[in-house]
Amino acid sequence: MKKTLFIALLMIFTLGAATTFASKAEMKSVEPVATENRLSAEEVSRLTKRIEEIRDIDKSTLTVIEKRELRKELKGIKEKIRNDGGYVYIGAGTLILIIILIILLV
Numbered sequence: 001m002k003k004t005l006f007i008a009l010l011m012i013f014t015l016g017a018a019t020t021f022a023s024k025a026e027m028k029s030v031e032p033v034a035t036e037n038r039l040s041a042e043e044v045s046r047l048t049k050r051i052e053e054i055r056d057i058d059k060s061t062l063t064v065i066e067k068r069e070l071r072k073e074l075k076g077i078k079e080k081i082r083n084d085g086g087y088v089y090i091g092a093g094t095l096i097l098i099i100i101l102i103i104l105l106v
Contacts, residue, residue, distance in 0.1 A: 039084045047077050 039047075054070055062070070090098075 039081070044081065044084070047081060051077055 051074065054074055057070070059067060059070075
């Protein structure tokens with residue numbers, strides 16, 4: 001009896017201390033996020049037109065270096081659009097948790 005009580009108390013204090021230290025470290029590293037770097041509708045349409053132009057190019061006539069430059073340009077454009085903030089990513093675990101919560105609450 002004493003041994004199980006000791007182990008239970010030890011687990012409670014150990015788990016409580018770990019979350020306490022973790023939350024204090026997170027509080028210090030929080031910084032405001034700048035959201036002023038939004039792309040205008042013109043810029044987005046210009047970038048998407050450029051993507052379409054690149055995809056319509058006959059790549060069989062290009063050299064390896066030119067193909068590599070086009071790939072880098074495509075990656076840069078996609079990253080620029082993705083960083084604009086128009087996407088919300090939900091992980092698989094989060095999606096499953098949301099579905100379970102909806103099922104339980106309905």
